[in-house]
Amino acid sequence: MNRYSSLLEDLAENRLLRTCEVPSAALINFSSNDYLGLAHDPRLKQVAIQAIEEEGTGASASRLITGTSQRIQDLEVTLAKWHHTEAALVLNSGYQGNIAILQGLLKPGDWVFADRLNHASLVDGCLLSKAKLLRYLHLDLSDLEQKLKEAPESATKWIVSDSVFSMDGDHPDLGALATLAERYNANTLIDEAHAAGLFGDTRAGLCEQQRIAHRITLQVGTFSKALGGFGGYVCGSEVLVQTLVNQARGFIFSTALPPAVIAAAREAVQIVQTDGAPTVKLWQNVRHFREACSDHNLVLPAHESAIIPIEMGETDLALGMSEKLRDAGFLVRAIRPPTVPPGTARLRISLSASHTPTDIERLTETLAQLLPRGSERDS
Numbered sequence: 602m603n604r605y606s607s608l609l610e611d612l613a614e615n616r617l618l619r620t621c622e623v624p625s626a627a628l629i630n631f632s633s634n635d636y637l638g639l640a641h642d643p644r645l646k647q648v649a650i651q652a653i654e655e656e657g658t659g660a661s662a663s664r665l666i667t668g669t670s671q672r673i674q675d676l677e678v679t680l681a682k683w684h685h686t687e688a689a690l691v692l693n694s695g696y697q698g699n700i701a702i703l704q705g706l707l708k709p710g711d712w713v714f715a716d717r718l719n720h721a722s723l724v725d726g727c728l729l730s731k732a733k734l735l736r737y738l739h740l741d742l743s744d745l746e747q748k749l750k751e752a753p754e755s756a757t758k759w760i761v762s763d764s765v766f767s768m769d770g771d772h773p774d775l776g777a778l779a780t781l782a783e784r785y786n787a788n789t790l791i792d793e794a795h796a797a798g799l800f801g802d803t804r805a806g807l808c809e810q811q812r813i814a815h816r817i818t819l820q821v822g823t824f825s826k827a828l829g830g831f832g833g834y835v836c837g838s839e840v841l842v843q844t845l846v847n848q849a850r851g852f853i854f855s856t857a858l859p860p861a862v863i864a865a866a867r868e869a870v871q872i873v874q875t876d877g878a879p880t881v882k883l884w885q886n887v888r889h890f891r892e893a894c895s896d897h898n899l900v901l902p903a904h905e906s907a908i909i910p911i912e913m914g915e916t917d918l919a920l921g922m923s924e925k926l927r928d929a930g931f932l933v934r935a936i937r938p939p940t941v942p943p944g945t946a947r948l949r950i951s952l953s954a955s956h957t958p959t960d961i962e963r964l965t966e967t968l969a970q971l972l973p974r975g976s977e978r979d980s
């Protein structure tokens with residue numbers, strides 16, 4: 602027991618103790634990943650309720666026993682078309698899916714090359730696979746290439762990266778990454794968790810937007826962010842999907858997602874695929890926020906993303922700012938180590954199609970009052 606209480610005390614002393622808090626409904630939420638406002642969309646609610654009425658609340662078994670429904674298979678067909686691939690597989694969450702995929706496809710003796718700032722689920726999946734893991738500098742494709750050169754030609758290689766990085770909002774040059782992969786005969790897994798719904802002609806993500814979906818081995822995503830629901834998925838070749846069905850323990854040994862969740866996911870994908878309006882609204886809001894910040898002389902990172910980090914450095918500063926914003930009526934969570942590297946604690950602002958122009962203007966005015974600006978930031 603002692604060990605655990607002193608761990609908690611240490612965390613508290615360093616202001617790194619985490620607690621689960623119910624966010625106050627009175628605050629305007631700028632920390633949600635519900636980018637398109639779909640989590641409260643009446644169409645999703647309606648199909649979810651109907652699915653419960655028809656099929657009940659639980660899937661009753663894992664996919665390989667009795668958990669595969671027509672509904673899930675229809676969703677998988679929809680996903681494969683959306684991501685321009687042969688096949689797709691629904692997984693029980695983004696986190697659990699990444700672990701299942703990497704464990705299911707990689708084995709000792711394989712080499713995996715991972716961006717240093719990849720999401721924890723990708724890191725954990727790489728570790729669980731027992732493949733040789735090399736982490737390259739964030740977005741640094743020349744460092745990636747150096748590392749690719751170290752692997753024997755005959756080794757099975759995977760390059761694994763977020764598309765849009767969850768805590769920074771930046772992304773790799775995916776075309777150049779695909780070219781490197783081809784040169785070194787490596788497979789690629791790109792996690793579109795923060796890009797699906799946001800980028801591309803049918804909003805499938807950055808691989809679609811950059812017209813390289815056919816050059817990427819696996820595109821991974823989640824229903825829990827822009828799609829307003831819950832669950833994960835992977836899109837790729839029929840052979841790889843069938844390999845996962847046979848080898849991915851996270852797929853084989855877990856009960857299938859409930860009918861309501863599947864129904865909402867399919868409805869969300871169909872809405873996002875056919876109706877660009879919520880995404881247009883989101884990008885208008887992003888632009889509005891950036892312009893308002895620039896009017897107030899607030900310097901933001903340059904990349905185009907719905908995730909806008911404001912780096913504060915030390916944990917105390919980020920927490921203090923988050924508290925002040927809460928007092929002013931905004932929910933903007935501070936992100937601390939180990940979610941981000943030490944010394945890079947930050948506010949992470951995420952914009953949504955459901956924010957109003959007034960929400961955005963009020964937040965930027967408050968930020969302008971609270972934050973050091975422009976050149977003052979460096980002094």
Ligand SMILES: *Cc1c(COP(=O)(O)O)cnc(C)c1O
Pocket residue numbers: 694695696697699720722763767792794795823824825831832833
């Ligand atoms: C959020 C996230 C996940 C996890 O998805 P869940 O469905 O919430 O488990 C996986 N990968 C990335 C890059 C993420 O940002």
